[in-house]
Every structure is written in structure tokens, then in C-alpha cells.
Amino acid sequence: MKTEKIGIVGSGLIGRAWSMLFTSAGYQVMLYDILPDQLSAALEYIDIELHRLEEHGLLRGHLTAEQQFKCLRTTSDLKELSRKAIFIQECIPERIEWKRSLYQQLDDILEEQTIVSSSTSTFMPSLFTEGLRHCHNMLVSHPLNPPYYIPLVEIVPAPWTSPQAVEFTRQLMLEIQQKPVTLKREVLGFATNRIQYAILNEIWHLVDKDILTVRDIDTVMNEGLGLRYAFLGPMETAHLNAEGIRDYIQRFGGEIHKVSETYDAIPKMEPGPTLDKIAEQCEEMVPRDMLATRRKERDAFLTKLSALKKEF
Numbered sequence: 001m002k003t004e005k006i007g008i009v010g011s012g013l014i015g016r017a018w019s020m021l022f023t024s025a026g027y028q029v030m031l032y033d034i035l036p037d038q039l040s041a042a043l044e045y046i047d048i049e050l051h052r053l054e055e056h057g058l059l060r061g062h063l064t065a066e067q068q069f070k071c072l073r074t075t076s077d078l079k080e081l082s083r084k085a086i087f088i089q090e091c092i093p094e095r096i097e098w099k100r101s102l103y104q105q106l107d108d109i110l111e112e113q114t115i116v117s118s119s120t121s122t123f124m125p126s127l128f129t130e131g132l133r134h135c136h137n138m139l140v141s142h143p144l145n146p147p148y149y150i151p152l153v154e155i156v157p158a159p160w161t162s163p164q165a166v167e168f169t170r171q172l173m174l175e176i177q178q179k180p181v182t183l184k185r186e187v188l189g190f191a192t193n194r195i196q197y198a199i200l201n202e203i204w205h206l207v208d209k210d211i212l213t214v215r216d217i218d219t220v221m222n223e224g225l226g227l228r229y230a231f232l233g234p235m236e237t238a239h240l241n242a243e244g245i246r247d248y249i250q251r252f253g254g255e256i257h258k259v260s261e262t263y264d265a266i267p268k269m270e271p272g273p274t275l276d277k278i279a280e281q282c283e284e285m286v287p288r289d290m291l292a293t294r295r296k297e298r299d300a301f302l303t304k305l306s307a308l309k310k311e312f
């Protein structure tokens, strides 16, 4: 077990997952929330979850569930949370005015060594750290849901984040067995959502024009592209699909351009006939009262997949 302290702000879905990831490496984790009930619910959830993972042989790290749970404390006092913390991971709801207010409060009490990192999925770090005294120690570490099973973390610095804060965060993510990628500078949507939204835009058009059903689109991914992408990225895939990437572009670059020229303009995703069609087909595939069951299945599949990936 370690003596260093990690603070987690916000004990919802993502705060709980980060708490488990940091305790899995033996860090002393302190969890803070404005709602005391949330804190007790989080403790109960984490206790059950750690023991369930242990029972199924899926617990991360070398410590037992009990040892990991013992690394966890809660507080309703932000000052207590930040005292002697080497790193704080913020996980409050995605409301810019809430984030700004929290970062302002933290700025007033932070110690010099503490790095503060946001789980935000959509806000560039400059939006809520500009002008703060400790802005050089603030950045984004964006996880993917569920973080315990999907290891990617996008580290996104603001223009004023110090290289030391970025490197410290990257090393910490590696230590807790996550897989960080570091953006050289902030960009809207970071990397994952920029790529994901390009896919969703095209899917919207394909369904709108009645070229494919929702189910068939998912089959294109989960029985086709996704199978490769689970262990090779698109770039290595291309590199292997010819005699190297130069050969691939020489052979297919023209075709890629020809197809790309037929893409429609970026769709406005809003309520209307296209969304009605997509929603009807999605709900046929997974009825709304089955979403929770399907999420559990997703987590179980992802766990098996990550175990399999360790063999590569």
C-alpha cells in the first residue's frame, strides 16, 4: 500500500470508478461530494463491487478487495480533501458554471504540489481554468465509460498547463494500468469524440437514406471493423492491408477521396423523422426496460475482452 493521497471530487458513476482504479494501485483515496448520501451510497457500491470483482477473479492490482476498500475515506470538507493530496480527479456533473465555481474554490486552497485533473467529456480545460493561480497544475484526464473496463484516458492540457503536470498525470495513469494518450493541445471533442462523431454523422445519413438498418450498422462495427479495432487501430490496419502505409495510400488514397466526396453535409441531429426511425430501431434491438441488463452484459464482455487482450 502507498502513503500518497489522491482526492476524488464527485462520487457518482465516474468518481466511483476512479476511486476503484486508484485504490487498486494502493493509493490512499479520499472521496468528496456535496451530498453526504451520495458518499455513503458510493462506499456501499464500491465495497460490493470490489468483492464481486474479487469473487470473479477480475479485481485489478495485487491487493485484496478488503485491502483496497481500506484505502478509501470520504469527506464533506473540500479543504480536508485537498490537504496533502498529490492529485485530485474531478468528477462533478457536466455543467460549466459548476466546474468553474469548483475550480475557483480549489484554487484558493490548493497546495503547490497538487495536480487537478477533470473527467469532463466535453469542456476544453481552458474553459474552466483560465486565470487561476494554479492553472499550470490543471488539465483534463477524460476516461471512457466504464473506466474500470475501458482503459483509455485522454490527457488534455490547457495552453498554460505545465509539461511536468502532463507527465506526472501520464505516469500516474500508467501506474494504475490505464492507457493514456496525450493531446499536444486542446481541441473540441478531444480525440475520441471527434472520431466517434464522424462515425455517427455518417450513420445518421445511412439510416436517413434507408441504405442500412440500425442493426446492420452495428453489425458493420461489431462483426467487422470493431473486431480489428479491438486490437489493431485503423492506422496499423491500413499499414498491414498493403505493403505498408505508403503503399496503402498509393493504392487506396484515390478511392478514399472519391467516396469521401460523396459524404453529405454534417447533419443536424435533432428530433424529427430520422431520429424517430433510429430510436424505433434501437428500441426494437434493446427495449428501454432492458438497458440496465444490457449494460451489465456489456461490462462482462468488456472484462473478458480486456483479459484476452492481455494475452496479445
Ligand code: NAD
Pocket: 009, 010, 011, 012, 013, 014, 015, 032, 033, 034, 035, 038, 090, 091, 092, 093, 094, 098, 102, 119, 120, 121, 122, 142, 143, 144, 145
Ligand atoms: P454523476 O451525476 O453520476 O455524478 C456526479 C457527482 O458529483 C454526484 O455525486 C454529485 O452529488 C456530485 N457533485 C455535484 N456537484 C458537486 C460539487 N460542486 N462538488 C462535489 N461533488 C459534486 O456524473 P458522472 O456521470 O459521474 O460524470 C462526472 C464527470 O465525468 C462529468 O464531467 C462527465 O462529463 C464525465 N464523464 C462521464 C462519463 C459517463 O459516461 N457518465 C464518461 C466520461 C466522462
